[in-house]
Amino acid sequence: MNERKHTIAVLVNNQPGVLQRVAGLFGRRGFNIESITVGESEEPGLSRMVIVTVGDEHTLDQVTKQLYKLIDVIKVVNLSSHPMVARELALIKINAEPGMRPEILGIVDTFRAAVVDIGPHTLIVQVVGDSDKIDAMVELLKPYGIRELTRTGVTAMVRGSVH
Incomplete structure (x- = not known):
């Protein structure tokens, strides 16, 4: 298993409980969240979460697919796959x-x-x-x-x- 650090940006509707659902999804997949920041984005009503975690590519792909199944998730970007x-x-x-x-x-x-x-x-x-x-x-x-x-x-x- 080739585990490495990943930085992921998740654009979400600014609604109560979204942070808890996103964090819970990571926990269920066995990903430890090293850090998570959440704040308003450039779009009114949307927040951006930046999550740093460690895991292999396969698990990260699975987490990304699961994130998109959450109703309030708009977009997921693996920032660490680009110059950032x-x-x-x-x-x-x-x-x-x-x-x-x-x-x-x-x-x-x-x-x-x-x-x-x-x-x-x-x-x-x-x-x-x-x-x-x-x-x-x-x-x-x-x-x-x-x-x-x-x-x-x-x-x-x-x-x-x-x-």
């Missing part, structure tokens, strides 16, 4: 005594991140990028003591004018 732009946002609250801040700010600058809150003993850093960039920044900030971490999940779209 994918981004995630993370907020990271770290221990930051005043003497350590210049060192931490060096890391923040290197990653083109931003300090969005300064407390007496902490900083909250915002970083935007692909998942690998965020993972790398988290690893570099761990020695300072991460108090809290939250990530949005991946959002993505195909490059150029393909879709």
Whole structure:
């Protein structure tokens, strides 16, 4: 079985219960959802879900066919089969005594991140990028003591004018 990461965009009617039905379908097929983001799309009344999951091509094809059977699903696109732009946002609250801040700010600058809150003993850093960039920044900030971490999940779209 050749499992790999897939990023799928699902255009759906903005109706109660759609997210639950889509997520349930993945669970029944044995797909773990690594991340899922949902928000309004360019079409009024429609939302776009971007789902990151791991599985083989056959199972992904089956999930796609099952998604189309859900009444509120309009369109399914396997974004990872095309050149795509994918981004995630993370907020990271770290221990930051005043003497350590210049060192931490060096890391923040290197990653083109931003300090969005300064407390007496902490900083909250915002970083935007692909998942690998965020993972790398988290690893570099761990020695300072991460108090809290939250990530949005991946959002993505195909490059150029393909879709």
